[in-house]
């Protein structure tokens with residue numbers, strides 16, 4: 001094993017997440033340095049938390065641990081996140097609560113139930129196309145298309161523009177720029193906002209443009225940044241679909257088990273969420289001095305929560321490195337906790353349920369069809385490319 005005292009610095013190296021396995025390092029940190037100070041390097045200095053209970057406690061104390069300076073580690077040269085104080089993920093109370101009640105209606109159980117027909121039709125569409133192709137990249141051709149078309153539908157992007165949005169979003173992700181740094185995407189949303197100002201419509205962009213927060217309309221910048229935030233956040237939904245498929249390819253007996261007993265579907269979804277833990281970290285900034293396990297965190301310090309580590313914590317999960325769709329209990333924290341608990345959780349679960357059910361119904365065989373490439377990122381993890389061969393049932 002690496003020299004333990006130096007190795008936690010590697011967590012900020014995207015290469016470790018792309019080609020290595022950070023789980024050995026996280027296991028060592030949970031046991032020996034669960035509250036670990038990492039001095040400034042390419043990113044500012046920060047505390048790393050790796051144990052489930054500590055991570056959960058930080059999420060649940062939003063007064064002490066602020067989201068308003070950004071929730072992801074950024075290079076020193078970049079400074080604070082420009083969306084700080086403006087987007088749902090990057091606001092604190094009371095504005096966060098007001099913004100969340102404006103956006104939340106589009107993602108609650110009732111809204112997602114009403115969307116299920118659309119999700120099913122979109123899923124059948126991408127699977128038919130993938131079956132015609134025979135061999136495809138599950139990440140790009142199935143999961144990516146599906147999750148982007150669903151969020152576009154919610155935002156109110158007309159169907160004819162989904163393909164273009166898909167291409168531009170992929171380009172922005174591949175270039176590791178923000179979506180709004182992509183001129184065509186930015187232009188597109190500015191136009192859509194303008195149209196919604198002229199003729200209000202029943203979609204999320206319309207709600208953002210015409211709804212009020214604390215009695216005021218959102219600025220155009222806030223609307224655009226919140227749209228970006230929502231599209232960016234669906235990257236996690238996409239990765240859960242891809243990571244789930246990969247987990248089943250690597251554990252075919254679990255796929256067979258699900259095929260034989262669909263009652264296991266809900267448990268399978270929770271286990272995929274735990275297993276994939278696609279959001280690699282959340283960051284918070286302490287608003288006051290606070291102690292965690294005897295370590296003194298100063299006001300203004302960054303605190304980084306490593307979610308895949310929490311979801312393999314041996315104090316909470318029996319045999320945590322086993323993928324088991326019947327795992328119970330399964331109190332994973334892949335979708336965070338507390339006030340910033342993932343607003344897209346019901347939608348993400350619905351997309352997973354529909355996709356895996358449709359795969360079981362319409363696809364006879366799914367087989368690996370080439371090397372898997374993982375994302376080079378410290379923010380999200382999972383396969384960037386998952387080549388598969390599909391055969392119809």
Ligand code: HEM
Pocket residue numbers: 067071088089090100151229230231233234236237238240273277278279281282283334335336339340341342343344345347348
């Ligand atoms: C399985 C897939 C998903 C995972 C693992 C996931 C994970 C997370 C996590 C860990 C957070 C907390 C971030 C933080 O506060 O630091 C979060 C928040 C959020 N997620 Fe998800 N997410 C998923 C799917 C989605 C989807 C499909 C959407 C759709 C729009 C979405 C939208 C959001 C938004 C807007 C927030 C911010 C909520 C707030 O700050 O109040 N997520 N998600």
